[in-house]
Amino acid sequence: MRKPYDVLIIGAGPAGLSLARSLADLPINVVVVERSSEETLATPPEDGREIALTHQSVEIMKKCGAWQRLPNEDISPIESAKIFDGSSSYSLDFDNQNHDLDALGYLVPNHKIRQAYYEELTSHPQIEIRTETVVEEVHTDDGGGSVTLSNGEKLEAKLIVAADTRFSEMRRKMGLSATMKDFSRCAIVCRMEHQHSHKKTAFECFHYGRTTAILPMNGNRSSIVITVNSRDAQRFANMDESEFNQNIEEQLDGLLGDMKLIGKRHVYPLVAVHANQFVSRRFALVGDAAVGMHPVTAHGFNLGLKGQASLSKKIAQAILENEDIASDALLKAYETELMRTTRVIYHGTNMVVGLFTNETLAAKLARKATLRLANNIDPIKQLITQSLTEKEQKGVLNNNPLSKLKGIFQLALSKHLP
Numbered sequence: 001m002r003k004p005y006d007v008l009i010i011g012a013g014p015a016g017l018s019l020a021r022s023l024a025d026l027p028i029n030v031v032v033v034e035r036s037s038e039e040t041l042a043t044p045p046e047d048g049r050e051i052a053l054t055h056q057s058v059e060i061m062k063k064c065g066a067w068q069r070l071p072n073e074d075i076s077p078i079e080s081a082k083i084f085d086g087s088s089s090y091s092l093d094f095d096n097q098n099h100d101l102d103a104l105g106y107l108v109p110n111h112k113i114r115q116a117y118y119e120e121l122t123s124h125p126q127i128e129i130r131t132e133t134v135v136e137e138v139h140t141d142d143g144g145g146s147v148t149l150s151n152g153e154k155l156e157a158k159l160i161v162a163a164d165t166r167f168s169e170m171r172r173k174m175g176l177s178a179t180m181k182d183f184s185r186c187a188i189v190c191r192m193e194h195q196h197s198h199k200k201t202a203f204e205c206f207h208y209g210r211t212t213a214i215l216p217m218n219g220n221r222s223s224i225v226i227t228v229n230s231r232d233a234q235r236f237a238n239m240d241e242s243e244f245n246q247n248i249e250e251q252l253d254g255l256l257g258d259m260k261l262i263g264k265r266h267v268y269p270l271v272a273v274h275a276n277q278f279v280s281r282r283f284a285l286v287g288d289a290a291v292g293m294h295p296v297t298a299h300g301f302n303l304g305l306k307g308q309a310s311l312s313k314k315i316a317q318a319i320l321e322n323e324d325i326a327s328d329a330l331l332k333a334y335e336t337e338l339m340r341t342t343r344v345i346y347h348g349t350n351m352v353v354g355l356f357t358n359e360t361l362a363a364k365l366a367r368k369a370t371l372r373l374a375n376n377i378d379p380i381k382q383l384i385t386q387s388l389t390e391k392e393q394k395g396v397l398n399n400n401p402l403s404k405l406k407g408i409f410q411l412a413l414s415k416h417l418p
C-alpha cells in the first residue's frame with residue numbers, strides 16, 4: 001500500500017482548490033479527489049454565479065497568486081449600492097466616497113475563480129489531483145483517516161478535509177449534524193446587457209413576493225438575480241426571451257433602459273446549511289460543507305476562503321513546531337475560530353431574509369424603518385460598509401455596541417434578494 005498522504009481533500013470546488021493552493025507552499029503531500037473531469041476543472045462552464053468578494057478575500061487570493069490569474073475584464077468593481085423597498089423611491093445608499101476604499105467589493109464570475117485556482121495548482125505539480133473519482137466511504141481514528149474511492153482504491157491520510165458542497169455526504173457519513181433552512185424560494189441568475197450605465201452601482205429592489213438584484217459588471221452589463229417562490233421559478237427560467245427582457249425592464253421601472261438577456265438563465269434552490277460541528281477526529285469541513293449561506297449577503301465563498309486560510313495557517317504552524325497537523329487541539333481551534341464568525345453571519349442573514357420575505361404589515365414597516373435607520377445613523381452605515389468590505393472604517397470601534405445590529409444590517413451586503 002502507498003505511503004499515507006498528509007492531507008486528503010474531498011472536492012475541487014473553489015473551497016477545496018483554495019485550501020490545496022494554501023497548503024502547496026508547505027512540505028507536505030496533499031491529494032485532492034474530485035468527481036468532475038480534468039477538462040471541467042481546467043475550463044469550468046459558466047454557472048451564472050457572480051461572486052462578490054470582500055477586500056479580505058481579494059487579499060487572500062492575491063497572496064497565493066490566484067487573483068493575478070483573473071482576466072482584468074472579469075473583475076468588476078462595485079462602487080456603490082442602493083436598496084429599495086417596494087415601490088417607494090426611498091433607498092438605503094452606500095458609497096465609498098467617505099472611506100479610503102477604491103470599491104466596496106469586486107464581482108468575479110465563479111467559474112473564473114475556479115479556473116484561476118486550478119491554473120495555480122497546475123504550477124504546483126506536487127499537489128496531486130485525482131479527477132473523475134468519487135469518494136464513497138470515509139473513516140478516521142486516532143491513527144489517521146482513510147477513504148474508499150469509486151474504483152475501489154483506498155487512500156490514507158493524516159487529515160481528511162471535506163469540501164463536498166452544502167449537501168456534504170462526507171459530513172453525514174462522519175456523523176456531523178447540520179442545521180438546514182429551506183427557504184422554498186429559488187434564485188434565477190443571468191447576465192443582461194442594458195441601454196443605460198449602472199454607474200458601478202448594485203441595486204436591490206425588494207418588491208413584494210419577488211425581488212430583483214442588479215450587480216454591475218464591466219460595460220453596460222449586469223448580473224440579474226430574481227428571487228421568487230420555487231413554484232414560479234421554472235416559469236421565469238423558460239419564459240420567452242423577449243417577454244423576459246420586457247419583464248425585467250418593467251420590474252426595474254426603466255432604471256437601466258432596454259434590457260437584453262445574454263447567455264443562459266440558471267436556477268438555484270435556496271437552502272442554507274450550518275454544520276453544528278466543523279471537525280471530528282482527524283477530519284474537518286471547509287467551504288459550503290461547513291456553512292452554505294443564503295446568497296443574500298454574498299458571504300458563502302468569502303467565508304469559505306476565510307475558513308481554509310485559518311485551517312492552513314494552523315497546519316503551517318504545527319509543521320513549524322513539529323506537531324501533529326491533525327491534532328484534536330488544532331482542529332478544535334479551527335472550529336472555534338470559524339464558528340465565532342459564521343454563527344452570527346448565518347443567523348443574521350436568515351433574519352434579514354425573514355424580514356424581507358415576510359408580507360405582514362409589521363414586517364413591511366420594520367423594513368422601512370430599517371432602511372431609514374441605517375441611512376441616517378452614520379456609525380451604522382460605517383458598520384455595514386465595514387461588514388461589506390471587511391475593512392475597518394475610521395472612527396468605528398470594533399466593540400461598538402451597535403455591532404450587535406450588524407447581523408441585521410448585513411442586508412447591505414445583499415446582492416441577491418430573498
Ligand SMILES: Cc1cc2nc3c(=O)[nH]c(=O)nc-3n(C[C@H](O)[C@H](O)[C@H](O)COP(=O)(O)OP(=O)(O)OC[C@H]3O[C@@H](n4cnc5c(N)ncnc54)[C@H](O)[C@@H]3O)c2cc1C
Nearest residue numbers: 011013014015035051052135164287288298299300301302
Ligand atoms: C446564486 C449564487 C450566488 C452566490 N453569490 C455569492 C457571492 O456573491 N459571494 C460569495 O462569497 N458566495 C456566493 N455564493 C456562494 C458560493 O458560490 C459558494 O460558497 C461556493 O461556490 C462553495 O464552494 P465549495 O467548494 O464549498 O462547494 P462546491 O462549489 O459545491 O464544490 C464542491 C465540489 O465537490 C465535488 N464533490 C462532491 N462530493 C464529492 C465526492 N464524494 N467525491 C469527489 N468529489 C466530490 C463536486 O463535484 C464539486 O466540484 C453564491 C452561491 C449561489 C448559488
